[in-house]
Amino acid sequence: MKIAVESWEMYNKGVLACKWFDTETDSIEDVYSYFRGLHKAKGFSDDLELFVADYEDDLGVYNGSNSVEAAFELSEKLEGLDDEEKSAVKLLLKHGVVNDLDEAIEKRDEIHNTGETSMEDVAYNYVEECGMLESMPENLRGYFDFEKFGRDMEIEGSFFEDEDGYIWEYIG
Numbered sequence: 141m142k143i144a145v146e147s148w149e150m151y152n153k154g155v156l157a158c159k160w161f162d163t164e165t166d167s168i169e170d171v172y173s174y175f176r177g178l179h180k181a182k183g184f185s186d187d188l189e190l191f192v193a194d195y196e197d198d199l200g201v202y203n204g205s206n207s208v209e210a211a212f213e214l215s216e217k218l219e220g221l222d223d224e225e226k227s228a229v230k231l232l233l234k235h236g237v238v239n240d241l242d243e244a245i246e247k248r249d250e251i252h253n254t255g256e257t258s259m260e261d262v263a264y265n266y267v268e269e270c271g272m273l274e275s276m277p278e279n280l281r282g283y284f285d286f287e288k289f290g291r292d293m294e295i296e297g298s299f300f301e302d303e304d305g306y307i308w309e310y311i312g
Contacts, residue, residue: 141202143211144194147175149184151191157182158193163215171208199230201241217241224253231300231308250312257305259290266293 141163150157157178161171175188190208201214218226218241228251231237232244237251256262263286267273273281293299298310 141198141211141215142196143192143202143208145171145175145190145208146193147179147184148189148191149179149187150182153184155182163212164219168209168212199226200233201229201244214241217245221245221248227253227302228308231302232310235300235310237310237312247312251300251308251310253302254299254307254309256307259294259299259307260287261290262299262307262309263287263290263293 142160143163144158144160146156146158157175159174171190172188175190176186179185179188192204192208192211195202195204195211199218201218202211218229221229225248228248229241229244232247232251233241238244238247254262254265256265267284267286267289273284276284300308300310302308
């Protein structure tokens with residue numbers, strides 16, 4: 141996540157000194173050190189009150205009204221997650237399955253990527269894995285409508301599509 145940070149004192153006195161920080165590579169100490177130096181160089185007080193002026197958040201977990209510290213805390217919570225786990229967390233939050241980041245991280249193992257890009261393919265794999273058509277005569281199996289079954293599965297509300305077009309299933 142990237143955040144643009146400003147100093148309230150400088151902002152209120154008409155000095156715009158916004159700087160972008162990456163919460164994954166920078167530290168909260170880097171932010172405060174930068175603004176301490178800037179305050180000293182410009183003759184402002186040592187009392188730092190910083191705020192987030194703008195942000196870029198791919199996961200949608202930061203609401204923008206949080207403090208600089210909160211942005212780094214959120215980033216720290218996500219630090220140990222790999223890309224697939226981050227995608228799972230994002231989908232859980234985006235679709236309202238969970239209420240907050242902590243709950244999403246806790247439930248990230250309850251959603252998995254099917255590897256498919258259509259519900260028809262998800263339905264086909266489900267039917268194959270369960271052996272649903274094995275009891276049916278061979279000449280009737282071709283009449284099974286995987287597309288319609290896939291739509292019915294999707295209506296259940298436990299399947300979500302990510303931004304890359306892959307289907308995820310929530311099994312919680």
